[in-house]
Amino acid sequence: MRLDQELTCAQVVEIVTAYLEDALGDADRERVEEHLVFCDGCSTYLGQMRETIALTRRLEPEHIPSRLQDELLAAFRGWSPA
């Protein structure tokens, strides 16, 4: 893509969730996909995100040890955006 439309890899990483959730506008979606054509690193990252989502969708609460559940819940409750 041209310089005036360029996304850096860091920007792609930032918006990859929005891309996967179909929450980007048309222009930004196209910019991401143009970037993916030539950027192996971001393509790999996107693939990893898709795989992670697919795997976690198959995860049931009972698959998670109770101690780990407690730790995760504590971590989520203590999380705040930087």
Next chain:
Amino acid sequence: MNAYKFLADGAVSPFAGFRWPVGAWVEAGSADVCRLGIHACRIGDLPFWLGPELWEIELDGDVVAHPRKVVAPRGRLVRRVEAWNEAARQDFGASVLSRTRTRFGAVAVLGGYVGDIERHLATGRVPLAAFAAARAAERAGGPIEYERERSRQAAWLADRLSLGTD
């Protein structure tokens, strides 16, 4: 209309992950750029979407033209463009490198793109090499030169692969 479509190995859509059947109509229901619809390339669009497999696709219904693509509510793969093979990919990369070296190889800063392209080609990253060539052109002459380099790449593909005109 007939157009072209780059796919990943096995006729798989690189973004949607859809495995295309050959010859059967695929219905998308509507043509909404970047969201719904069968996305395909005119010849001039090809350099932006380079991929492992190139297919000719027949589009049907109201085809929506976009600066980088066309979108239709239905389409079917007609044939694989077998000429887009490893040899063609290497030759395409070599043409991009040669043109960039000729135009900018002796130019301060811009000459660095020649080395970049060589490295990309050495690792098989032809789309990145083509992008770098367009970027070098843009650095030299602005956005119009980016588009012109992409047009040169499209013309090379059309000639080498004997693609029909838009």
